[in-house]
Amino acid sequence: MSSPTALYIHIPFCASKCFYCDFNTYSFHKEQADAYLNTLWVEMSMYAPMGASLQTIFIGGGTPSILSPDSLRKMFTNLQENFQIEAGAEVTVECNPGTIDAEKLAIMRDSDVNRLSFGVQAMDDDILQQIGRIHSVNDVLNSYQMARKHNFNNINLDLIFALPEQTLDQWQYSLDKVINLSPDHISVYNLTLEEGTKFYDWWNAGKLVLPDNEIEADMYRLSIDRLTQAGYLHYEISNFAKLGCDVKHNLIYWNNEPYIGLGAGASGYIDGCRYTNVRGIPEYIEQVDQGKKPIMYQERLVGIQEMAETIILGLQKRDGICFDRYQKLFGQPITKEFGQTIDQLAELGLVETSNNHLRLTDQGLMLANYVFTEFL
Incomplete structure (x- = not known):
């Protein structure tokens, strides 16, 4: 199998946990984040001897944009020291509205980040509050406009549909508000209830009312209709892009091509073997400190699998x-x-x-x- 051309880095910190989220995330504390990042630099060095020539990098979470300007700068410096990054590589950073500023955006631009992905989820302050998001619609607008002023010309906005008690009209309102901003890429995901989340517990206790399957399907059909009419290419199940703005990193996954995954809970696929790192931050730090790759699970699929x-x-x-x-x-x-x-x-x-x-x-x-x- 060919050498990996893609890298995923997991930054598992958020200001707070959203009610629907089952991602491997933890509340941000500076001391823990600094220890984690110092360990991440070491894990990077463990994969450097592979000599991977990277065409795509995706820094996700969590909320990578919650990191300080100094931490962001160090992350990109360590990336450049440990990996060969091809000219024109697609480099994405996930951001939450309200967690970026001019200094962070300038550091990202200077470090060849050329794509931002904002977790918007809804363009309705009441809905945002109901799902546990800490940003407002005004934060979305300010962050988006700030990113444009810093010459980011490939911006994705994420939305979620089939949220608790959400109506078709409310979904159309959020969808149209995002389309009017004219981002380069829009991702639309239906809500899925995952065990261990507040939403799952509330639903299990009969305290959460979700749209029925018919309304959920109508929301998805509406998404396809409105976005394609607005000139977006529907190129993946949940993803829509303006011409030339489809996500190259995602296509590595869907084409079942190799990629490196770094960080607590990150997954990778190298030499035909899928692996997942340990999820806990103390366990992650301990294993790397012992000179081990922090792999919790690995599997080699062969034949019909x-x-x-x-x-x-x-x-x-x-x-x-x-x-x-x-x-x-x-x-x-x-x-x-x-x-x-x-x-x-x-x-x-x-x-x-x-x-x-x-x-x-x-x-x-x-x-x-x-x-x-x-x-x-």
Whole structure:
């Protein structure tokens, strides 16, 4: 397998935990964050001998933009010291509205960050408060305008639909407000209840009212209609981009290509082996201090498992998975192991063949998780 061309870095700190979030995150405390970052620099050095030439870097969380200007500067310095970063590489930093300022943006620009992703989630202050977000709509507008003034010309805004008691009109309002800002990329995700979150506990206790499945589907259809009408290309299940602004880093994942994952709870895929780092910050620091890569779990998928995963990941893209690429990867046509499954899903109107690709139909988009399980 080829050397990784992508890197993910996890910054697991937030000002507070949102009610729906099950990501590996912790409340920000400067001393703990400094110890974590010093350990992260060491973990970077463990992967430096690979000689990876990086085409994409994604710094996610958590809230990377919560870090101090000095910490951000050190992070980019360590990246440049440990990895070869190709000219024009896509470098993304996740930000929360209200956590950036002119100094942080200048450091990012000077460090060749060329893409920002803001976790907006809704353009309604009441809804933001109900889901545990600490920013306001005004924070969104100020942060977005500040980023534009600092010449960031590739900005993503995230939104979540099917939030508690959210109506179709409320979703359309948030969607249209974001479209009017004209970001370069928009991601829309339906709310999923995850065990261990406040929302899950409230729902389990009968204290959380969610839109029904029909309204949720209507919200997704509305997203597709409004965004494509506004000139955004629907290139992944949840992602829409202006021309040339599709996320190269995500395509590494969906094409099942290798990438490095660094930080507590981060995952990577190297030499055909998937791995996940330990989640706890003390455990992460302890293992790295002992000179060990902080890997909690690793698995090598082979044979039909690897084939199925390649199909499922490829179907995340609207153009689907290329038959020729699959044949080159596995030395056999996709129909050899999955012909019957594909035929059955096609009869149900959930997948189709188009331009030598297997892709989800419009109906298949609504039932994507069902389609994926059929390949397992």
